[in-house]
Structure formats: structure tokens, C-alpha cells
Amino acid sequence: MFKTFEEYINNRLPFLGSAKLLIGISGGIDSVVLSHLCKMLNADFALAHCNFNLRGKESDADEDFVLELGEELDVEVFIQKFDTEVYADKQKLSIQMAARELRYHWFEELAEQLDFDFILTAHHADDNLETFLINFTRGTGLNGLTGIPEVNNHVVRPLLRFSRVEIEAFAMEHQIKWREDSSNTSRKYLRNKLRHEVVPILKEINPQLLNSFQDTLSYLNDTADIVEESLNAVAKRAIVDISDYGITYKISEFKKVNNPKAYLFEMFKDFGFTEWNDVVELMDAKTGKYVKSSTHRLIKHREFLILADSHSEQIEAPIIMSQSEKSIETPIGILHFEKANKLKDNSSNTIFVDKSKLSFPLELRLHQSGDVFYPLGMKGKKKVSKYLKDEKLSAVEKEHTWVLTSEDNIVWVVGMRADDRFKVTNQTQKILRIGVN
Template sequence: MFVESTGNAKSFTAMLDQFKQHIAQKFPESVSGKTLLAVSGGVDSMVLLNLYCALKLDFAVAHCNFQLRGSESDLDEKLVVDFCKKNHISCFIERFETMRFVVSRKVSIQIAARELRYNWFKQICIDHDYQFVATAHHLDDQAETFLINFTRGTGIDGLVGIPEKNENIIRPLLNFSRDEILNYANDNGVEWREDQSNATTKYLRNKMRHLVLPVLKEENTEFLKSFQNTLNHLKQTQLLANDAVAFFEKECLKINEDQLEIDLEKAENFINNKIYLLQVLKRFRFSSISEIEKICSSEAGKVLKNDQYTILKDRKKLIVFEEKSVSSNIFYIKSKDDVLSIPIFMNISEVEKEEFNSDKCTIFVNSNLLKWPLKLRRKQTGDYFQPFGMSGIKKVAKFFKDEKLSKIQKDNTWILENGDGKIIWIVGLRADDRFKITSNNQQNYKITLNQ
């Protein structure tokens, strides 16, 4: 539904002056940078568009047509396009197959719309060098989000609601109420379109907007001001909590290649250390403090998993890593002249009358015993070999256990196998005694792992 303002078309209002000061203080870099405005055609985004025009900032407009409301969606698009043409503003339009996305991804319409639009905004910024994306969320949206999260159960991160800035997403209207935005629209002749679905109470957010917030405002005419004060106090508390967690991380955490190590002995020095651990592990989608307490008190080798990450208890440490399926690929070395570069760099060279000094990256083998092609693979159930210097065989799993390898180390170890199926080398750890050089050999090979 099209709405035409009946205001007196003032050039400047108190809100414009406040907005100018607000973005100069909160988003100074965006004042001189290029910004992409997300404009739906509703009153909030059309007011944001008018404010940016009034301040003559460097910006373009992006409008998403989700094609969910038939001709109404097309009329929203037309309003935005006509405004941009009239005011010589660059405008990006995208029509999304939203319902097809909903069905294929099995998500709600709200989640689908959010994912579609923010992915598109990101691509526009990359392609056209926009530093910021500005959305028209306002103070009433913030209050609604607070109430929704509060009723569902949340921590302080959920209570502080919508951030003013999140990476390159800025929300310069968060300090302004919907009434202030409507007043500005009426005072300055802003045209906008009303989405009729916003008037229903089908969705929880609309219930908060139409049924709950009016009661709170009736009980306290300064409700939004009081709410904003509460929000500021919560943000201050959040900053203190973040500082405490940052100190915990500095003392107890270490990044080792592609895994996170948490020193449990050092963590014991912190009162309520399990709370600190929870704050760290929430980033990896572990949110149960009872499960965290259980893995901390378990024996070495126990794991806690979700669909993306694993926590491994390794003696006095917790090791957190992304769960990656062990590669089933097999890599072949067809001859001694075949240099392997993927997944590791390995080469074979002929040696004669050389002092054979093996180390973890170099072994020497009897070339007469090699059968081509050699095979590089991961450990398999039932693997065994004859460790160099020993007379008997040993299961690879037992060897890993004796070496006190963590699960990550086991999964990342490669095995070099002869063409007849015998193990030549547990790469970087131990060669097989059956391929050792004897005094009768005239031709021998050096196999080298380049790390």
C-alpha cells in the first residue's frame, strides 16, 4: 500500500541534526566512505534514504524483491527505482526466487530472505567497492529483539540485541524510535509503501510490536528511553565480561596449526573456570556447561563432538579442531623419478656408499625390495608393521598409542606402502625394519619428506 506524507516539507528537522551528529560520532569512517543502503520501500528505509540524500553522502541503493507479495512487491520496487532515477542515485535491483530457496534449503521464509539479501549485499560490495552496508533498523526493532530473545531464554549477548556495527554492516537509525522516524517522514514529505503483512500478528515479532510494546509504552511513556539506558548498562557489563574472557584466553589458550589448545592446569587458577571455558567454546557451538564439565574430568582420549567441531581431552589439555573427514584418497609413486608433491612433498633418490643417517624426515631402504607403484595412504584397521630395530611385528594402532599421539595426529599421519602391501614407513615416525639396507646391497634409495 502506497503512503504519501501530508507533512509540511521542512528542509531540516531536529532528527536530521541528531542523525548528522550521530553518524559523525558512531560511524565517522562511513561519512567519507562509500555506503550501500538497503532500501525496502518501507518508511524506515525511505527515511534513511532521505537522510543520506540530505547530507549528500556517497552511497548507492540496493533493493531486494523477494517476489512474495505479487504486484505489491513490484510496486515496492518501482517506488525505490523511481526515487533513485529522480535523484540520480545508483540503484541495484535483484529479484529472488525466495520460495524455491525455502524449499531447497528447508528453511523459513525469514531465514531465506536474510541469507539471500546479505549474500547479495556482500557481492555488491566486492564488485563495486562499497565499504559499508547500512540498514534501517531502529530502536523499536531493538526493543522487539530484546523481548523475543528474553522470552526464548538467552545470555547477555542476546539481551544487548542488534549491534550498531557488525563487520561492515552499520545501523545508523538504532538510536531513533519508530515515532521519530514517522514524524520525520511526515515533516519532510517522504513517500513510502506499507507492507500489509506487518499489520498481522502471525509472527512473533509482530505480536511484540502490536500487542506487547504498546502496553509497555502505555505504562511508561518514557519506556524506550528507559530501555535504551538499560541496554547501555548491559553493553557495559558485556564489555567487562569480554575483557575477563580475553585475559583468560591470553593465559590459557594457544593456537597450534589448525587447532586450539586449552591448558586445563592454568584454567584451574580462575574461579568459575568452567564459565570461562563455556564462553570460549560457545564460538565452536558447544553450549552445555554440563558436557564441558564432563569432558574436562574425563580420561585422555575422550571426545565431545558436534556436526562441525570436536573437543579432544588430551591429558591436561582440551584440543578443539574442525572435524574433517579423513581423506580416502590414495596417492601413487610410480617410480623413483616420480616426485610426490600432494598431499606431502616426498622424493626418492639413489645413493651409494653413503653414511646412512636416518632421521624423522629421511629413511634409507633396500631398493631391491621395492615393488612399484608405492602407495601413500592413511591408516587402516588391522595395519601392522615391523618397527625399525625390532624383530617382531606391531599393530599400527598400538604403535600410535605407545607414541602417545592425539586423535588429530593419528588422523593426519601418512603411511607409505609397498606394492606388495607391506608398510615401508609410517611417515615422519618410524621405518619398517624389513626394508632396511644390508651390506650386500649395491643399490639403495633415500626417501625424503620435505616439511
């Protein structure tokens, strides 16, 4: 196996040869064999072990084993203890998902702090098959059937082409010791059920199952490349704006394709949406309708869909400005106040007002339901909400509309329109220029 592993690294993963590597090690056979293989390659590596405190003395024994292995291989060992059950309860995750999050977050921190180039994990061909079956049984799109990526940013899995049988044979041949995790025999986890009950039957039906599976993954990944290319082409035509408010998509481009639902799924699947029929219906819904996930909203606005973060709904605290302040930093930029010698035309980012008509302190806040102002150049008053609707602002843009007020009277719908009550007249003695950039 070592010769094959060496050839595979040289041909497929040559960048590992001169890199500083961090191996995630549990003490189980897979990660222990990977560590020995890297030692035989004379690689520059260290070991990182997570003690999740889930199996009492057994977890502590795993930790001791890894420390001894580090001495045997003459490499540095990093140990981190976690209170996994507390974390899982707090984050509302399964124990397995909590352990995965904790593990990878810590690996990333170590790599960044100590300048490791790559993180190696010991996933192998059988793991890949099990992950495929898990995704298949739970329901997934094409990406869920393309297998564990061999290289994912700086996480590398150099054992993916090797089977569990090959790894066990190598360990026996070289008299390598490892730790058995008792939880691996438990049938309460889906992965273990598949490993012990389903996969053996599939291998009995097809003794060359892993080879056939590798061929299937190759075909599926080729298909995924075609899908990605088509998706990118549609996205290029559909995306008309990317701003702080979100990403705006032209609905007509989705309606041109043969299967809009498939494109909508692929375009927005990573943003937490699950009700795909609702997403499809959004294309013909009224302006302002939206579909919400735990992290994002997809909003219908006229002939567009706008993808926005859910946190964009959060209310910002008002900002108070005294008369002495010349500039102040705000969520929409730096607000400037300066004396002006003569009146100039207002612009979207600058207005000129009669300073004597202002009562300090001024307040900058998000507009609220019921706000009314007197648009400059118009007779009478108007609700801000009606004004924004007439200006054809999207729901997200409306949420991000700020107003500058003086004693609760709107001076400026910032970036849009000044209020007529504060305009400069022939009787004005002091002109104040207010701008934002």
C-alpha cells in the same frame, strides 16, 4: 531529525562522510528515510534491493517503487531476485533466516565487486529492543543481550539511536512515500507478536522505555567488555597449541576459575555446541571422549581439550605414486623421492630405504584399523594404532596420520617411524631418500 542525524554521523560515524556507501533498501519507511537522510548529507551512495518473491505482485511493486526512488534521488539501484522458498527448503532454514542469508551474502558480493566501503542497513532503536526480547525469550548468553552492533566490520546501522516514532515523524514532515509490507501485520512471526502485543504494554508501563533500554544496553556492553577481558586472560593461559589439527586447551586453567561452565560456554559458544553439561563433564572424562556439534568436535586428550573441525573426520582419497615421479603434492606437503649416495640418519620428515625392496606404484593413504608395521630398530611387528597410542597422539592427530605403503606393506608411518623391512643394509645397492615438506 536531520540535524540530529548529521551531528550523530559527524561525531560517532565520521568515516561515513567520505566513503562509498551501499544502502540495503526494502521500500519500507525505515530504509527509505535512511536513503533520504543520506541524500540530504550529500553522501556517495547506491541502493540495493532484494526481491524475495514471497508476496507475488506486492514484491514486484516494491521493486518498482525502489527503482522510482532511485530516479528521484538520482542514485544507482541494484536489484536481485531470489527464489527464497527453494533456498530455505534446501538449506533447511526458516523463510526469515533464508532471506537474511541471501540478503547479506548478496550485499557482501556487491560491496566487494564494486568497491563499496560500507553497507548501511536501517535498523533502529525499536528493532534493537525487539531483537533483545527475541533473544531473551529464546534463552541466550550475555552477547545475545547486548543489542544489534552499530558497526559490525563494514556493516553500519546509523539509525540505531532513533526510534520508529522519530522516523515516522520525519517521513510525514517531508512528505516521503514508502511501501507497507503486509507481512509486518502478521502475528505468526515472533518479532511481530512482540512489536504489536508486548512492546506497546512495556511502553505504557514506562513511556521512556527506549531511553531506559539504551541505558541498559550500555551497562550490558560495559559488562561484556569486562567478561571479554577476563575470557582473553584465561584463553591466553589455556591455549597451548594452534595447529592444522585444531586448538589445544589446558584443562587445568578452566578448573582454576570460579565458574568453569561459564568460561567453557563463552569460549566455545560460537562453534555450535549446545550440551554444556556434557562439555563440563568432558574435563574429567577418559582420553578420546568428545562432544560434537554440527561443525566441530571438542575432544578430551589426557590433560587437554582439543577443538577440531568436524570435517577433519573426513577420509582423504589415497594417492598413487609411480616410480618415475620425483615429487608429488599431498595433503601433508610435497613428497620427494631422490637417489642418495650414502645413508644418513632418519628424521621425522625424511627416511632412507633400500629401493630394491620397494614395489611400485607406492600408495600414500590415511592409516586404517588393523594396519601393522615393523618399527625400525625394534624386533617384531606392532599395530599402528597401538604405536600411535604409545606415542600419546590425540584422536585428531591419529585421524591425520598417513602411511606410505608398497604392496600394502607399510614403508613409513609418515612423520613418525620407518619400517624395518625396507631399511638400508650392507647389501643395499640403491638408496632412496623419501622426504616430505
